[in-house]
Amino acid sequence: MKGKFCLKVEFPYLLFILPTFVAYTIFSIYPLFNSFLYAFTNWNGFNVPKFVGIKNFRTTFSDPVMIQALSNTIIYSISVPILVTLFAIPLAVILNSGMKTRNLQRAIFFFPSVPSALIMGYIWSYMLNSSSTGVINQILSFFGVKPILWLATPRLAMLSLIIVSVWGSTGWHACIYLANIQSIPREYYEAATIDGATGFKRFRYITFPMLAPSMTISVMLLLTGSLKVFDLPFSLTSGGPGYATTMVTQIIIARGVTEKLYGQATAMSTVFFFIIFVITALQIIIMKKREENLQ
Amino acid sequence: MMKKAKKLFQLFFIFMLISTTFMFSGCKKNSTEKQTITLGFLSWYNETTMDPVLKAFKKKNPNIKIDLQYAPPIQNYIQKFQVLYSSNSLPDIFVTSAENKNDVMNNKMAKDLTSLPNVANLSEANKKTYTDDNGKLIAFAPDGWFAGIFVNKTLLREKGLNVPANYSEYIAAMRTLKSKGIEPWAFSSTNLYDPLQGYVETETISKDADYDKKVDSGKLKYKDGWTVPIQKWYDDYVKTGYANKADLGITGDQAMQEWATGKAAFTVGATWNPVSVAKLNPKLDYTLLPWFGTDNKTTYLTGAAGVGWSINSKTTHSDEAMTFLKYLTSNEGIQLFEGKANGVVAVKGIDYTIDAHLKDCYPYFTSGKIYLPAVSWKYSDALGDILLKYSQNIVGGSAKPEDLITAMDKKWTDLEAAS
Numbered sequence: 001m002k003g004k005f006c007l008k009v010e011f012p013y014l015l016f017i018l019p020t021f022v023a024y025t026i027f028s029i030y031p032l033f034n035s036f037l038y039a040f041t042n043w044n045g046f047n048v049p050k051f052v053g054i055k056n057f058r059t060t061f062s063d064p065v066m067i068q069a070l071s072n073t074i075i076y077s078i079s080v081p082i083l084v085t086l087f088a089i090p091l092a093v094i095l096n097s098g099m100k101t102r103n104l105q106r107a108i109f110f111f112p113s114v115p116s117a118l119i120m121g122y123i124w125s126y127m128l129n130s131s132s133t134g135v136i137n138q139i140l141s142f143f144g145v146k147p148i149l150w151l152a153t154p155r156l157a158m159l160s161l162i163i164v165s166v167w168g169s170t171g172w173h174a175c176i177y178l179a180n181i182q183s184i185p186r187e188y189y190e191a192a193t194i195d196g197a198t199g200f201k202r203f204r205y206i207t208f209p210m211l212a213p214s215m216t217i218s219v220m221l222l223l224t225g226s227l228k229v230f231d232l233p234f235s236l237t238s239g240g241p242g243y244a245t246t247m248v249t250q251i252i253i254a255r256g257v258t259e260k261l262y263g264q265a266t267a268m269s270t271v272f273f274f275i276i277f278v279i280t281a282l283q284i285i286i287m288k289k290r291e292e293n294l295q
Numbered sequence: 296m297m298k299k300a301k302k303l304f305q306l307f308f309i310f311m312l313i314s315t316t317f318m319f320s321g322c323k324k325n326s327t328e329k330q331t332i333t334l335g336f337l338s339w340y341n342e343t344t345m346d347p348v349l350k351a352f353k354k355k356n357p358n359i360k361i362d363l364q365y366a367p368p369i370q371n372y373i374q375k376f377q378v379l380y381s382s383n384s385l386p387d388i389f390v391t392s393a394e395n396k397n398d399v400m401n402n403k404m405a406k407d408l409t410s411l412p413n414v415a416n417l418s419e420a421n422k423k424t425y426t427d428d429n430g431k432l433i434a435f436a437p438d439g440w441f442a443g444i445f446v447n448k449t450l451l452r453e454k455g456l457n458v459p460a461n462y463s464e465y466i467a468a469m470r471t472l473k474s475k476g477i478e479p480w481a482f483s484s485t486n487l488y489d490p491l492q493g494y495v496e497t498e499t500i501s502k503d504a505d506y507d508k509k510v511d512s513g514k515l516k517y518k519d520g521w522t523v524p525i526q527k528w529y530d531d532y533v534k535t536g537y538a539n540k541a542d543l544g545i546t547g548d549q550a551m552q553e554w555a556t557g558k559a560a561f562t563v564g565a566t567w568n569p570v571s572v573a574k575l576n577p578k579l580d581y582t583l584l585p586w587f588g589t590d591n592k593t594t595y596l597t598g599a600a601g602v603g604w605s606i607n608s609k610t611t612h613s614d615e616a617m618t619f620l621k622y623l624t625s626n627e628g629i630q631l632f633e634g635k636a637n638g639v640v641a642v643k644g645i646d647y648t649i650d651a652h653l654k655d656c657y658p659y660f661t662s663g664k665i666y667l668p669a670v671s672w673k674y675s676d677a678l679g680d681i682l683l684k685y686s687q688n689i690v691g692g693s694a695k696p697e698d699l700i701t702a703m704d705k706k707w708t709d710l711e712a713a714s
Contacts, residue, residue: 042713044713044714045377045380045381046377046380046381046398046401046402125546126546126549128544129544129545129546129549130540130541130542130543130544130545131541131544131549131553133549133552134544147541149540149541149543149544150544151484151543151544152484152540152541152542152543152544152545152691153540153543154691154693157544238484238485239684240484240543240683240684240687241484241543241544241687241688241691242684242685242687242688242691242693242694243684243688254677254680257370257374258370258676258677258680259674259676259677259710260377261710261713263713264713
C-alpha cells in the first residue's frame with residue numbers, strides 16, 4: 001500500500017491544507033491569471049477593458065526606456081551575485097576561525113542586512129552626496145581626493161548602487177556559507193593537514209567543493225533578488241541620473257501606476273516573469289550538476 | 296429516564312433561545328431618536344491633521360459619523376482611490392488632486408459643489424483648477440502653494456549686489472556671483488527643471504493661458520510652446536554651469552541646506568520651506584522672488600491649488616455629505632484644518648497671516664498668477680517623469696534640449712493612442 005494514494009487515508013490531511021489552498025488560489029493564483037489576461041487589453045483602471053491582441057507585448061520590446069531598464073537590470077543582476085559570492089565565502093572562512101572576537105565580528109558583518117533596503121538607500125544617498133559636504137567625500141578630502149560625483153554620473157551611480165547592495169548582502173550570505181562550513185567533517189581537514197596540504201589547498205580541495213549546495217541556494221537568492229530589485233535603486237538614486245539606474249520593476253510600476261497603462265505593465269510583468277523563470281531554472285540546473293560533479 | 300429528561304430540557308432551552316431572538320428582533324428604536332449616518336471619507340491627510348475639524352463637526356452634528364480612511368499622498372492615495380473606484384466602493388467624500396482630477400471629471404465621479412456658500416470667496420485659480428468643461432466645480436480646495444526663487448539677501452549684500460528686480464539684473468547678479476567664486480545656485484537632482492518651468496510660464500503661458508488646453512485637444516504640440524523656454528533654460532543655467540553634473544547627486548534637503556548655510560545665493564523655494572529654513576539658519580535674511588520673463592516685465596510663480604474635497608456622485612447620503620462639506624469649507628472648518636495642514640489659504644475672509652519671507656509673492660497667488668504643468672497637463676505624471684529624467688540627462692550631457700520636447704510629444708501621442 002506504500003506509495004499508492006489512498007483518499008480515505010489522505011483525506012484528513014487534504015482537509016487541513018484546504019483553507020490555505022483556497023486562500024492562496026483566491027489571493028494569488030486567480031489575480032495572477034487575471035493580470036495575465038489584462039496584458040491583452042487596454043485597461044487603464046477606469047475604462048472597460050478592450051482586447052488589443054499582442055500590442056502590449058510588442059510595445060514592451062520597442063520601448064527604449066524598457067530596453068535600457070532591462071540592460072541596467074542585467075548588469076546589476078550579474079555584478080551583485082558575483083561580487084557577493086566572492087566576498088561572502090572568504091568572510092565565512094574568516095568568521096569560522098578560532099578568534100576570540102568571532103561572535104562580535106559575526107554580529108558586525110551581519111548588521112548591514114538588518115535594516116530595510118529602503119532605509120539603507122536613504123542613508124547611503126546622504127553619505128554619497130556628490131558635493132564636498134558628503135560624508136564619503138569629506139573623508140576622501142583628508143587624503144587630498146577631490147569630491148567624487150558618486151550618484152551624479154551614470155556609471156558611478158550604477159557602481160554606487162552595486163557597492164551598497166554588495167555591502168548590505170555580503171554578511172547575510174556569509175552566514176549561509178558559515179553554516180555550511182560548520183557542517184564539513186573535521187576529519188577531512190585533519191587528513192589533509194597530515195598529508196601536508198597548505199591552508200589554500202585545504203580551502204580549494206575541501207572547503208570550496210563542500211560549499212556547492214549553499215552556493216546554489218545563495219546564488220539563486222541573489223539572482224532572483226537582483227532581477228526583481230526595486231527598493232534600493234528607488235531610495236538611493238530614484239533610477240537616475242536620467243534612466244541610468246532605472247530597473248525593470250520601476251518601469252513596470254511607472255507604466256502601470258503612474259501612467260495607468262495596466263495592460264502594458266502586466267505585459268511587461270509577464271515577459272519579465274518568464275525571463276526570471278528561465279534564468280533561475282538554468283542557474284539551478286547548472287549549479288546542481290556542478291554540485292554532483294564536485295561531490 | 297435521565298437521558299430523556301436531559302434531551303427534553305435541551306430542546307426547551309433551544310426553543311427559548313430562538314423565541315427570545317425573534318422577540319427582540321421585532322423591537323424598533325424609539326422613533327424620536329435620530330439614526331446615525333456614517334459617511335466614508337478617503338483622505339490624504341492623516342488623522343492628526345483632520346482631527347480638530349472632525350471633532351468640531353461631530354459636536355455640531357452628532358448624528359453624522361465620519362469614517363476616515365487615510366492613504367498617504369501621492370501614489371499610495373491614487374492607487375487606493377483607483378482600487379476603490381474599480382470595486383465600486385469609493386467613499387462618500389474623497390480628496391481630488393491634480394493627479395486624479397481628470398479621471399474624476401471624465402468619469403463624472405463627483406457632485407457639483409458650486410452651491411457651497413464659500414465658493415464665492417474661493418480664489419479664481421482654485422476654482423478654475425477643479426471646474427470641469429461643463430462649469431461644474433468638482434472639488435473645493437481651500438488652500439494652495441507657490442514656489443519661486445529663494446534669494447539669500449545677506450550673501451548678495453556682502454558681494455555688493457541688490458536683490459534683482461528683473462531678468463537683466465538677475466542674469467547679471469548670477470554672473471557677478473560666479474566671478475567672485477560664489478555658486479549662484481543650489482540645485483538638487485529633482486528641481487533642475489524648475490527654472491525651465493519658469494520660462495514656460497513667462498514666455499508661453501503669459502501670452503496664451505489656454506496653451507495646455509490646445510495641446511490636449513491636439514491643436515498644438517509641446518514643440519510649439521517649449522522650444523524657446525528650453526533653449527533659454529539651457530543657455531542661462533546649463534551652459535553657464537549654474538546647473539551642473541554635481542547637482543545630479545544632491546537631494547532637495549541637501550540643496551536647501553547648502554543654500555541656507557550660505558554656500559549659494561539662489562535655490563528653488565516653496566511655501567512649505569520656511570519652517571525647515573528657520574531650523575537650518577534662523578538668522579537667514581531671505582525672500583522669495585518670482586521667475587523673471589526675458590522682456591524684463593513679465594513675472595510668474597510656479598504654484599497650484601491644493602487638493603480639494605469632493606462628494607461621490609453615487610453617494611446614498613447626499614444631504615449628510617453636503618452638510619459635512621458645508622462645514623469643512625466654512626470659515627471655521629478651514630481655520631481648524633489649516634491650523635494643522637499649514638497650506639496657503641485661498642479663501643477670502645479667513646484670518647490668515649502669510650510667512651514674512653513669502654508675503655511679497657502672495658499677491659501672485661491670490662490673483663491666480665501661478666502655473667504648474669502637472670495641474671494643466673492631461674498626462675501629468677507621465678510627462679512629469681519625462682521632464683525630470685530628460686532634464687537630468689541634459690545637465691549630465693547625454694541629451695540635447697530638443698530631445699526633451701521630442702520625448703514629451705512622443706509620450707503624449709502614445710498615451711493618447713492608448714486611451
